[in-house]
Amino acid sequence: MRSPFSLKQEFLKKWILGLQRCRSSKKNMSIFKRKKVIKLSADVAMASARKGTTCWSRALIADAVKEGNADKHLAEKILGPASERQPTEKVPVGAMAYNKRIRSKKILKRSSVIRRTIKCAPQAARPSSIVKTLVGKRRQILRSLIPGGEFMNGVSLIEETLDYIISLRAQVDVMRSLASASKLVNLN
């Protein structure tokens, strides 16, 4: 299932497939373009290894293929023809409605907070509110770090963070070992 070794295997498999799909355009690339290709294919491979079960993976893939993105064609090439794309387990429609609800709630909250702070004196003296703002700010930062994090509420944010950290670790492991292996191959 989601044991780490098979996660790495799957990630590697998908990454290689993605790189192969980009092979034709790689002849005369500068190093930075190559780096972008590598990173993008690695991220997409990581996200698709989750097969749409987690929010961050869906958000990452959606972000890669959205309309305004410069590398959209690259991402689409990596993902392969639409028929090969993994069907997501969760219904995206429900997630979109949920996202909209969350966003509208946040807008409401923000507007009411602004009104409140203008009217009454700041109540930051109370320790609970201090803690809340401390934690809240950090939650905001965490949301900005994790792909698709703006749409997650408290519990799911932490779960997504957990999953994201595990995936990132696997990705780093594989990339590191690949770099060392290719370095050693170059020696010969």
Add this chain to the structure above:
Amino acid sequence: MESKAGTTETRSNITASDGDQVAALESLQFTDEFHRLILAPPSDNATSLTALLELPASRALELLHSPASAKLIAASASSFEALKGNFLFPSNTTLIDQAARSSVFAGGVNNTNNKSNAPETTSNNATLNLEKAVKSEPAETESCQPLVSDPAVEKRNFKRKDREKKAKGSTKKSKTAANDSSDGPEKLPYVHVRARRGEATDSHSLAERARREKINARMKLLQELVPGCNKISGTALVLDEIINHVQSLQNQVEFLSMRLAAVNPRTDFNLNSIFTTESGSLPDSNFPSMVMPLIWPEVQVNGNKQQHQQQWQFDALQQPVWGREVCNNYITPENSLLSYDSSANSVAEVELFSSNGQWTTNKQRCMQIKLKMEL
């Protein structure tokens, strides 16, 4: 606390009556509902006990079928700081110890069959708890995390509930064992939450408390996952550590991808060309199987060349260095490669130098990227 003493006593009674399976679970603490379940017909004891212990962890079940895979999971979760290219065997045993201590699965594979059916049998029918529980549990079962510390989370969940409960003044909101055991296998498990003495008992605050407990449980998991978070107390600092960890991991991905792009300055960039030259022309499906032996030295490879052995010895030498360093210091392993590499000819050294030179300029750029990202 007297409640804890009471639970320990009943627990000792249980172990006497139920034998090995419950002995394995002795380290976990249970609430009163569990005691009632235990005192229910003994045929249901083991299953319902083990079931309750892993309410949301239906996926963790499949994962933790064997102690070996439990070690793997613990290894991956904990071996970040000790990257030795050794993916199969754990280098950090703290998580494994925790898993062993708190894991239900220490009892062996026999339990798993019971457990997979049993979570569904713990559902309750029509108490105040249920409405809130219905909201909370589907969310849990949908997105549960396959971590070995899930049993540890249940343990903490139960500990927390245990602490909160006062033996005399608490209002009991959970169903009895008889109803639990008689339910069909398809219902969702529910969270048992007790109202503390003197606290509001309406459904909203109960829901709020259950939600807070869930969040705290997940934070504990995160604390275990991120190295160095165990000693920190306080949510804000832990979140700080987590944020730093995620940022550093993302930076590492950036650097590694840059490094991979730079590693073949002369040859046409194509990672696959490495694999094809090593393994000849193979159909695509065989690539992963050929790549894995190249990368993971522990895996036995058929038809080893002599060079591969040398490479792997290099690899074993390199990995400790790489494991310890921070991502900025990519120069040092390449320098150390030069020193280790007694058999390299001049061509190889020139190539290394060229890649080194290129790397320094790229390194500056990467530092800029890193600084930008850390804003």
